Amino acid sequence: MRELRSATGRWAARTAALLLAGVVPLTALPPASAQDAPPALQPVQIVLLVDQSGSLTEQDVAAERDAARVIVQGEPARDSTVSVLGFGSANAPGRSAVDPVCPPTKPDSPQSRQFLGDCVGGIHRRAPAEGDGTDHVQALRQALSYLSQPSAEGQPKIVFLLTDGMLDVRDSPEYGRTADERNATARFRLSGVLDELNHAGVSVWPLGFGQADQKQLDEFATGAAQDRCGLRTAPPSATVIKESADLWGAIGRASSSARCTSVGEPVPGQLPSGGTVELPVEVPAIASEGTILVFKRDPRILVSYLDPNGGKVPANGDFGGSHFELGGQDTEAEAMRILNPTPGRWTVLLESRPGVPPQEVGAMTVFQGAVRALPYIAPQTPAPGSAVQFFMRVRGARTAIKDPEQLKGLTLTAELRGDGFAPVPPVELSDEDGDGEYQGRIVVPETATGRLDFVGGITGVGVSGDHQILPTRISSGAGGVQSVLNLDDAEAEVVAGTSLNGSIDVNNATGQPRTIRIELTDLSQGALVTASPEKLVVPPAAGSQRLGFTLTFDPATALGSNQGRIRLVDEATGAVLRDPVFEREVVAPPSWYESLWWLWVLLFAAATAAVGAVLLRRRRRNAERDVRGIRVELRRHGQPTGNSVKAHQHGVEFRFGVHRGESAADTRITAGSGGDRYRVQRAAGGPVLTGPSGEPLGLAPGGVLELADGVELVIHDRPARRRAAKPARGKEVRSGRTTKPKRSYDPYDL
Structure with a gap:
């Protein structure tokens, strides 16, 4: 059957090889609201264990305080829970090896983050009378007790262990009679508690301070569970901080790996007494929430924040579509938390008052993007042993994300679970065209018997991952109600307040009238779209019947990409007949x-x-010079390869790139400036092609340029006047295969 085309105008072409003989009743999908809730950052449970033992110097403990502030104030998810525990040893009855520095706290307000910044200041180096040994066993057990609370269920659990790694309980009576016996007993118990943490799904990330030994710290990391940010990310590992200059960067990298956050490189600066300094920091485009951390050492230093447009943002409140909350102003490090930040280069302006000594300052960003997977499959009800093409797009907090640079580093996967077979291992999806649509192939096991759950997942550093399930069933053959969904003007823009025509081709072989309900679900934020009529009655008849409907875009709908699903439901059975994704670019009405x-x-x-x-x-x-209508096609030995690019925008030249692989068969062309750069201009005598050298290239009759080994570039020129004379046509997809009426011109000239 035919699938609905997206606004890119290429979705159906990719499914041309996918064939579905018929549609059979499916298990009804769970109800979905039309307006999709914006994706939210996944909260986590974090416990910081801070070594306060006498084997560390005062400077080492001060560095631990700085590290703790980076972690607690940089946590991006408001519903996360952060706890800070200091530890030494219990050298006498009634003493405790662990001090609760900051109780479990959610960083969901300026007041709570100010509290976290203040209480971290209570971390101090223990005196001998307080128990200045190092009891990692009791510290890790206390962390496990915090992370075993009911509120922690279902959330990632992380322990940051800030220590020099030197276990020392020789003065702790609970471990035995002699110093050697006590340390040996503690080492034995340490192995057990690490196993308990691993079993509880807790990842432990050691951070080394003072005279830390890498090998000793690695023992803590290897005993922990491995929370991953994607298929290619590393398991927990120890980080040793040897110099104060490396502190911010090392803490940022460790936090990034453990928390899957996007942490920018620290930007240092020298602030003179009574002077100012500007520190530029980058906020990534995919960021939906996060923090700019400023290390100022002296609370008398004033800090201002300028967005990429040069606007000074408020300490608390809304500005430029973003929400701001400032905390920690009265500490050595303050944090500006931003919801929906403007991406780009921000400026942190620090001002020193007269009499404040000159000092080194710094700033860094800690951000995370909330994303949602939007998958679909073809065919929707596959047979055992058949191949299924899996497609997925990524939606951000506001709209679809298509820029390959914003998606760089993400891992998108497809999985299959169901009846009659073991789960199919994840298949990594790829975006070869760089248009934001990822795809891959999954083969349904021969033993599959009924339910199938296709799962689309997104993971990666810098995003709060997402997993979406597409439930379906094994096909039981043709028959019943078969449907085909068409939507006109796949590549056209839609003016807010207008409608778009669509149709459903239905074959009702049941012998009874059937009602198909049209549901619009998973709409992107701000998309106000309705379908009319909401129900279509299909009489029993031989052959296909076409029934029309319209999609109306409300005048108040969000401008830009409006995205969602058109779900066709057979009311008699509750079966979902079609569930494709649509996307249209909405523009404002003319003034x-x-x-x-x-x-x-x-x-x-x-x-x-x-x-x-x-x-x-x-x-x-x-x-006459407008290049719209010019299309460049790649042929091999005179035969089309299906690889072509077309000029859609106004302009006097059209740029494209030729990407050469290891052989001629690997050559491909893409729009834009990647690869060997070429450009086409329209002249009185026809198209003029300019090569990478900047010199015009002579074209053979028919607009052909020989590249190498039978590979040719062919320039097709269809001026705008001829294009305007052609009536607009809706595009159809049957069984994932594009079907077009016969034409007299080049069939590849799309």
Whole structure:
């Protein structure tokens, strides 16, 4: 059957090889709200264990305080829970090896983050009378007790262990009689508690301070569970901080690996007494929430934050579509938390008052993007042993994310679970075209008997991952109700307040009238789209029947990408017949001035006829040079390869790139400037092709350029006047295969 095309105009072409003989009743999908809730950052449970033993110097403990502030104030998810515990040893009855520095706290307000920043200041080096040994066993057991609370269930659990790694309980009576016996007993118990942490799904990330030994610290990491940010990320490992200059970067990298956050490189600076310094920091485009951390050492230093447009943001409140909350102003490090930040280069402006000593300052960003997987499959009800093509797009907090740079580093996977077989291992999806649509192939096991759950997942450093399930069943053969969904003008923009026509081709072989309900689900934020009518009655009849409907985009719908699913449900059985994704670019209606452009043209022409004639001639000349309608195709030995790019935008030149592989068969072309750069211009005698050297290239008759080994570039030129004369056509997809009426011109000229 045919699948609905997205606004990119290429979705159906990718499913051309997918065939579905018929649709059978499916298990009804769970109800979904039309307006999709924005994806939210996944909360985590974090416990910081901070070594306060006498084997560390005062400077070492001060570095631990700085590290703790980075972690607790940089946590991006508001519903996470952060706890800080200091530890030494219990050298006498009634003493405790562990001190609760900061109780479990959610960083969900400026007040709570200020509290975390203040209580971290209570971390101190223990005196001998307080128990200045190092009892890792009791510290890790206390962390496990915090992470075993009911509120922690279902959330990732992370322990940051800040220590020099030197276990020392020789003065702790609970471990035995002699110093050697006590340390040996503690080492034995340490192995057990690490096993308990691993069994509880807790990842332990050691951070070394003072005279830390890498090998000793690695023992803590290897005993922990491995929370991963994707298929290619590393398991927990120890980080030794040897110099104070490495502190911020090392802590940031460890936090990034453990928490899957995007941590920018620290930006240092020298602040003179009574002077100012500007520190530039980058906020990634995919970020939905996070923090700018500023290390100022002295609370008397004033800090201002300027967004990429140069606007000074408030300490608390809304500005430029973002929400701001500042905390920790009265500590050595403050944190500006931002919800929905403007991506780009921000400026942190630090100002020192007279009398404040000159000092080193720094800033860094800790951000995370909330993303949602939007998968679909073809065919929707596969047979055992058949191959299924899996497609997935990524939606951010506001709209779809298509820029390959924003998606770089993410891992998108597809899995299959169901009846009659063991789960199919994850298949990593790829985006070879760089258009934001990922795809892969899954083979349904021969032993599959009923339920199938296709799972689309997103993981990666810098994002809060997501997993979406597409439930379906094994096909039981053709028959019942079969449907085909079409939507006109796949590549056209839609004006807010207008409608888009669609149709459903239905074959009802049940012998009874059936009602198909049209549901719009998973709409992107701000998308106000309705279907009319909501129900279509299909009489029993031989052959296909076409029933029309419209999609109406409300005048208040969000401008830009409007995305969602059109779900066709057979009311008699509850079966989902079709569940494709649609996407349309919505533009604002023309203003009254734009609507009356013809009047201004007439008035201008009447007043200045001569100037109008000159402008008319200039317009015609520019239209003749407009490259829209030019298409570049790659052929091999005279045969089309299906690889072509087309000029859609106004302009006097069209740029494309030729990417050469290890052999001629690997050559491909893409729009833009990647690979060997070429450009096409329209001249009176036809298209002019310019190569990477900047010199015009001679084309053979028919607009052909021989590249190498039978590989040819073919330039097709269809000027805008000819294109405008052609009626608009809806595009159809049957069984994932694009079906088009026969035409007299080049069938590859899309």
